[in-house]
Amino acid sequence: MNYWLLKSEPGVFGIDDLAESRDRRTTWDGVRNYQARNFMREMTQGDEAFFYHSNCARPGIVGRMRVVREAHPDPTQFDPRDEHYDPRSRRDAPRWSAVDLEFAGRFAETVTLARLREEPALADMLILRRGNRLSVTPLTASQWRAVLALAEHS
DNA sequence: GCCAACGTTGGC
DNA sequence: GCCAACGTTGGC
Numbered sequence: 001m002n003y004w005l006l007k008s009e010p011g012v013f014g015i016d017d018l019a020e021s022r023d024r025r026t027t028w029d030g031v032r033n034y035q036a037r038n039f040m041r042e043m044t045q046g047d048e049a050f051f052y053h054s055n056c057a058r059p060g061i062v063g064r065m066r067v068v069r070e071a072h073p074d075p076t077q078f079d080p081r082d083e084h085y086d087p088r089s090r091r092d093a094p095r096w097s098a099v100d101l102e103f104a105g106r107f108a109e110t111v112t113l114a115r116l117r118e119e120p121a122l123a124d125m126l127i128l129r130r131g132n133r134l135s136v137t138p139l140t141a142s143q144w145r146a147v148l149a150l151a152e153h154s
Numbered sequence: 155g156c157c158a159a160c161g162t163t164g165g166c
Numbered sequence: 167g168c169c170a171a172c173g174t175t176g177g178c
Contacts, residue, residue: 009164033173055164113165131171133163 002042003139004049005127006065006101015051015063015106024103029074030084032096036136040099041071049101050139050147052127053110060112061147069100107151121146 006028008014018026031037047067053059073094076084089095116122126137139147 007164035173059165133172135163 001141002044002047003141003144004039004043004047004067005052005061005125005137005139006049007052007054007127007135009055010053011056014053015103018051018065018101018103019106021103025068025100027069027075027098027100029076029098031074031098031135032084032086033134036134037097039134039136039138040097042138043067043070043099045070048104048144050144054135058110058112060110060114060116061107061151062110063106064104065101066104067099068102071097071099074098109151111147111150115150116147119146119150 010016013026018024028040031040045067049065049067050061051063051065052061073091074084074096075098076082077086077089077094077096078091079085080087084096086095116125117128122128122143125139125143126132126134
């Protein structure tokens, strides 16, 4: 079992959009960073992930998801009308991957970025490191539990 | 392989 | 809107 944190801008695709998706599932596509892509390729079915709202008034963790389909070629890379189209990617050698995720609950309160920074148990969390902008990062089991504890005691 | 220029991310 | 930090691009 692995734990992950995935960022998305709520103005583009927020946790409510996931909760309202068909079967409460979505394909997490559009990732165009190699490090983030490589983390997605490490995901296995049943892995747990947090949904983080970025680039918004109250950035922070807003809920949970579960990996329901492992890495597969991101279809948007082949679609010339999609903003994530990559003309250099070939169908016989796809450059970018996506995973499918299922909604697993929304927190009663957002665990804000400011709150995450205050928590000693989360000092090593990757997204809290200076300048880290990765949209997909791994968490340790203890970091996962620490965030859940913050969510439950807010 | 170096590195300057540029584009993007994302908090504030 | 600002800007620090980072990744990517492309000339050389």
